[in-house]
Amino acid sequence: MKNEVVGIDAGGTLIKIAYRVNDEWELQKIPLTDMEKVQTWIEDRVDNPVIHITGGKAETLRKSLPWPAEPISEFEATCKGVSYLRKRFNEDETYGDTYIITNVGTGTSIHFAGPKEYERVGGSGMGGGTLIGLSYLLTGIETYEEILRLGKEGDGRSLNVKVKDIYTDEEPPISGDLTASNFGNIMNMKNNEYENKDYIAAVVRMIGETITTMSVQMADRLNTDSIVYIGSTFDKHDHLKEIIGGYTKLRGKEPCFLPYGEFSGAVGAYMHEEPYFAEKKAERKG
């Protein structure tokens, strides 16, 4: 019986699975808390799987699965998956072959990708986990869908201090509409009633602005104009995409929210050692 490859990216919050049937990708997310469902999902589809596994929870999941599993470096898998998905969706033609990858998962990892190489260049604890955790701390709400919905409805901008709030009597040296301090407006907090949705909106804005700033600075340092944003934190989160996309453009860079970008790690793990990468390796050696 033929062995069939299944790519898995077991992250700190969600397990992503990538599998191919008749040249079509089948992609699935399973919360880490439902880890046991991974085996059933695979058994329902594949008779004789060979697992290519990556992510911080790879070893934990690998131990629970009854099949052979090849561990693959998370950063390598992510960058390979992004490279494949960019070609698949023709984003490489639009944005060129040198770019920053900002992976907003539970936490955030930043990578540089060139035509033939990639490297992890930075990261931050400010990520999708911060969105859930800080929202919970401020409002007591822990359902992810509810956090998404409220964040969209709220407007927490008056919880922040803008540059023009500081430069009240003179022209600011940078745009007065930029945020000078996220959650810095204690006066407004004391004098106004805020709703849960406003707190969550302010959390989303803080995460979006911080992630953009880090990504833009990295792009400047590494001489590229393109930033590819991936990670499940963007899934159904148009509000966060608007903040990050708008601010990235304002800072003179080109944002790309890669379709299915959150599956980059799983797709890259699946494709490990496929001809495309073998070619890249040969090119690098040559």
Ligand SMILES: Nc1ncnc2c1ncn2[C@@H]1O[C@H](COP(=O)(O)OP(=O)(O)OP(=O)(O)O)[C@@H](O)[C@H]1O
């Ligand atoms: N159904 C969901 N349940 C929980 N979080 C979700 C869900 N959908 C999207 N998210 C968001 O996506 C984030 C996780 O993103 P992602 O799956 O890319 O990270 P991860 O790979 O699990 O973590 P890491 O790469 O940091 O180990 C969560 O922190 C949350 O903000």
Ligand SMILES: [Mg+2]
């Ligand atoms: Mg991840």
